[in-house]
Amino acid sequence: MASSLSPLSSDSASRRGGWITFPFITGTMAGLTLAAGGWVSNLIVYLIQEFNVKSIDAAQVSNVINGSTSFFPVIGAIIADSFLGSFPVISVSSFISLLGISLLALTATLSSLKPQPCVIGSELCQPTTKLQLAILYTSITLASIGLGGTRFTLATIGANQFDKPKNQSTFFNWFFFTFYVASVASATVIVYVEDNVGWKWGFALCAIANLIGLAIFLSGTRFYRFDKPQGSPFIGLARVIVATTRKRNLQISSDESKDYYYGHGRVTDVVAAPPSKSFRLLNRAAQKIEGDIKPDGSILKPWRLCTVQQVEDFKTLVRILPLWSSSIFLGTPIAVQSSLTILQALSMDRHLGPHFKIPAGSILVVVLISCALFLAVIDRFLCPMWQKLIGRFPSPLQRIGLGHVLNVLSMAVSALVESKRLKIAKDHQLQDQPGAITPMLALWLFPQLVLVGVGEAFHFPGQVALYYQEFPVSLRSTSTAMISLIIGISFYLSTGLIDFVRRVTSWLPDNINNGKLENVYWMLVVVGVINFGYYLVCTNLYKYQNVSDADSSDDK
Structure with missing residues (x-):
């Protein structure tokens, strides 16, 4: 399938790629993000208002959905790396997303697909039928699968159009700038349409944006540089573990040129190098013994012998795993805050003037706006200034570290703001009045959200650039999806954390x-401080693997 969708001759492939592909990749990202953001951003409100779901339960459902939409990109990346390539995965996933959003629009259009609304001021509501829930969750599942197959695979196919890390870093900055701008548009314009014109019209806009994004992506086909998948790299990684275990009693050889297997008759992107000294026990997997090699030099027993490159790829993953794990508790507080902030907004005064009321689902747009603006500031001002002062651009690890600090500050501000909100609610005796609005402007939520957005501008692209730079070439799509895996785990952990607290x-x-929501935020501050200390330990122990002067050749 991959070959039929992306046939290339060597001559045509050499002329493809470069910045000419940038409008198509970012245009696709804009369309698909508009589509996804339109339903994801307002999902909690939709469940509460249209399907009579209780507030905390709706937040939990939203966290599960957000976790799933972040796990699916990992599956899409594995399929892209191992079997089909990025282009077919993005094309098919975009179509699946279109089907899901169209079905979601039907749940908002047909009265038979949703329960009757609750009577205002009453806790008695018509229950949702099994059929209604089945159709609702089928539509959300399809839309989530489609979103998962495109979000980070698009980042990979875009970065693959460039050879120099500097251009790849610039691409990631503007790719995510486009992502956040489109997210802002979806969380404001489309959410406003859903709240004030009608859910069916809002979801219809999402479907149209999805269709346009798919059309833009397909129209750029003749300009893309395609990387053909080489089979599953994960089988090779599994072989390293098995071969090392089988040869656990073998004495490690010091003769790097004769006793280790470097491959046979296969051209790779990586120049053969001797096995590294770190994690030396894994070198046994590439050490040759009698009976491992055929007369023609190929491997006789694949699960007893690996190439040196496969062993080094496995070591790379082992080295970066602690850094990757530190980002899980960077994302978990953000996931908790994102759902609880919407509940706070629903109980606060959201008016801006006498005629405009901020939709609760749009409150998180502050994060997106601040992140998008600061991405531009980082790319145009902070990075060049840093280079003039230090002599080089800030490293991905430095950017991620700043993100950790800003995230902890955001949780502290969240706790202080919530303490003030609860005090006002108690002063007006609103504790026992479900749905009561606290006479406090929702604008008080903005500072904490701005800090989260600025922090994301540092750590989000920083993580993607780090994984893309450090992961083995055979795992490029998987590398950019690692941030998505972090987000997915973070949302699931946030669901478990909220359930545990309850x-x-x-x-x-x-x-x-x-309640005492401020205590949840103070708990997240403590978790963030401890996690930042763990991150600092990981960065001090980590050494970049793939730093080289890649600027010696020009990109297109």
């Missing part, structure tokens, strides 16, 4: 005016 404390009742 079970053992009284901090998160359905009526948050009668």
Whole structure:
């Protein structure tokens, strides 16, 4: 399938890629992000208002959905790396997303596909039928799968159009700038249409944006540089573990040129190098013994012998795993904050003037706006200034570290703002009034969201650039999806964390005016500080693997 969708001769392939592909990649990202953001951003409100779901339960469902849309990109990346390539995965996933959003629009259009709304001021609501829930979650599942197959695979196919890390870094900055700008548009314009014109019209706009994004992507086919998949690299990684275990009693050889297997008759992108000294026990997997090699020099027993490059690829993953794990508890507080902030906004005064009311689902747009603006500031001002002062651009690890600090500050501000909101609610005796609006402007939520956005501008592209730079070439699509895996795990952990807090404390009742939400944020501050210390230890122990002067040749 991959070959039929992306046939290339060597001459045509050499002329493809470069900045000419940038409008198509970012245009596709803009369309698909508009489509996804339109339904994801307002999902909590849709579940509460249209399907009579309780507030905390709706937040939990939203966290699960966000986690799933972040796990699916990993599956898409594995398929792209191992079997089909990025182009077919993006094309098919975009179509699946279109089907899901169209079905979601039907749930908003046909009254038979949703329950009757609850009576205002009453806790008695018509239950949602199994058929209605089945159609709702089928539509969300399809839309989530489609979103997962495109979000980070698009980043990979875009970065693959360039050879120099500097250009790849610039591409990632503007790719995510486009992502955040489109997210802002979806979380404001489309969410406003959903809240004030109608859910069916908002979801219809999402479907149209998805269709346009797919059309833009397909129209750039003749300009793309395609990387053909070489089979599953994960089988090779698994072979390293098995071969090392089988040869656990073998004495490690010091003769790097004769006793280790470098491959046979296969051209690779990586120049053969002797096995590294780190994790030396894994070198046994590439050490030749009698009976491992055929007379023609190929491997006789694949699960007893690996190439040196396969061993080094495995070592690379082992080295970067601690750094990657430190980002999980960077994402978890953000995931908790994103869902709880919407609940806070629903209980606050969201008016801007006498005639405009901020949709609760749009409150998180502050994160997107601040992140998009600061991405431009970083690319145009901070990075050049840093280079003039230090002599080089800030490293991905430095950018991620700044993101950690800003994230902790955001949680602290969130706790202080919530303390003020609860005090006002108690002063007006609103604790026992479900749905009561606290006389406090939702604008008070903006500072914490700005800090999160600025932090994301540092750590989000920083993580993608780090994984793309450090991962083995055979795992390029998987590398950019690693950030998505972090987001997915973070949302699932946030769901478990909220559920745990609800079970053992009284901090998160359905009526948050009668709870202690600020304690949740202070807990996240403590977790963030501990995690930042862990991150600093990991960075001090880590050494970049693939830093080289790649600027010696020009990109297109």
